[in-house]
Amino acid sequence: MDNWDDYRVILALARGQSLRAAAKQLSLNHATVSRRLAALNHRYAAPVFENSPQGLRLTALGLRLLAAAEQMELLIQGNRRDELAATDALQGDIRLSLPPAIAQWLLLEELMAFQQQYPRIRLHIHCSYTLASLDSCEADIVVRVSNNPDEHLVGRRLFPVWLAYYCRPDYLTKPANRLGWITASGTPDWIATSPYPNAGVALVLDDLVLRHQVAAQRGGLVRGACYIADQMPQLQRIGDGTPHPFQDIWLLTHENLRAVPRIKLLMDYLADCLHRKRDLVEGRLT
Known part of the structure; x- marks a missing residue:
């Protein structure tokens, strides 16, 4: 064949x-x-x-x-x-894979600015929580939130995503037995150590951003990412308001691509953009 x-x-x-x-x-x-x-x-x-x-x-x-x-x-x-x-010039395609929430809430304007600054580089942006494979050439650069990235990939660990507990202030006027969490699946272990450990699960929703938006519409309590929830004026922190680290943000590429000028350029650019938003990510801007 x-x-x-x-x-x-x-x-x-x-x-x-x-x-x-x-x-x-x-x-x-x-x-x-x-x-x-x-x-x-x-x-x-x-x-x-x-x-x-x-x-x-x-x-x-x-x-x-x-x-x-x-x-x-x-x-x-x-x-x-x-x-x-083998392509040395700052031109050509780059396939970038990153989570939709990070693209929308942390890097959207920055990616648009990069494209305007380097018009000969064409970005192919893949937004998904499914991890694109660098080995299979599904992406050239990936932004991952993980504590255990693939060991054979190269890049850098930046800093953790921080989480806190949030809801709309008027949601707490409901009776205690009517309060409920918005979760990604089932009844997660973290509810037991949350400000409302006896609240049940009101809604199971797999989309990270939508969980925040439902909470902002008085739909429940949420364990939210500070970089999203702190930009939503409808939400306030509950409990003592102290955020806690979740998983690290990684910028990764394949060993064979690390020295490609346009790959290195975008890797450095993304790292700089994210570092400038570190206070937002770590929940220090409230």
């Missing part, structure tokens, strides 16, 4: 274990991936995948093709990093 697109289909099907998941990875529709799989099976006159209770499963033939696909993927990723590293 000499078509890289066919190998990409095999990789996506092996990792997703379903046509739907593979279609999402490949940005194709379900029917297209189904046709591509049928074409693969026809080409070899033997199935590459077979159905199982757990989803699509590679056959013996499929396992051999997958091994070849993984080798090709590594070569293509290495070639892309080598090409990027």
Whole structure:
């Protein structure tokens, strides 16, 4: 098989274990991936995948093709990093991945200013809490909030994101047994040490920014990021108001890209922008 697109289909099907998941990875529709799989099976006159209770499963033939696909993927990723590293001028593309909340509340204006200052550098900004892979060339630079970043990546640890407890002042006029927390999932352990340990969970909401916005609309209590909540005049800190550190902000890139001028330029620029907002991040501006 000499078509890289066919190998990409095999990789996506092996990792997703379903046509739907593979279609999402490949940005194709379900029917297209189904046709591509049928074409693969026809080409070899033997199935590459077979159905199982757990989803699509590679056959013996499929396992051999997958091994070849993984080798090709590594070569293509290495070639892309080598090409990027060979470009010395402050021009070209940079793929930046960062959490939506940090993009919106800390770096939006700064990223716009960078683009205006360096118009020959084109930013591709990926905002997601899903961690983009530097090894797979999904990003060239990532901003991560983590205590355990991948050890083989290079970059710098900046400082922690700090959290405190918040709500609208008029929310506390509700009876104590009606108070509730807005959380990311279930009943987190931190409720037990919060200012209202007996309050239940009013709402489970996976979006960080929306949790703050719901609290600002009198929807509940929230353990919020100071850099978001302290910029929302509707919210005030509750309890003793003392913030506490959460996880560190990291700026990371791949070892092969650390010396690329435009990568280094943006890394230094982002670090400077975030350091200038350290007081906001650490909750010292109230």
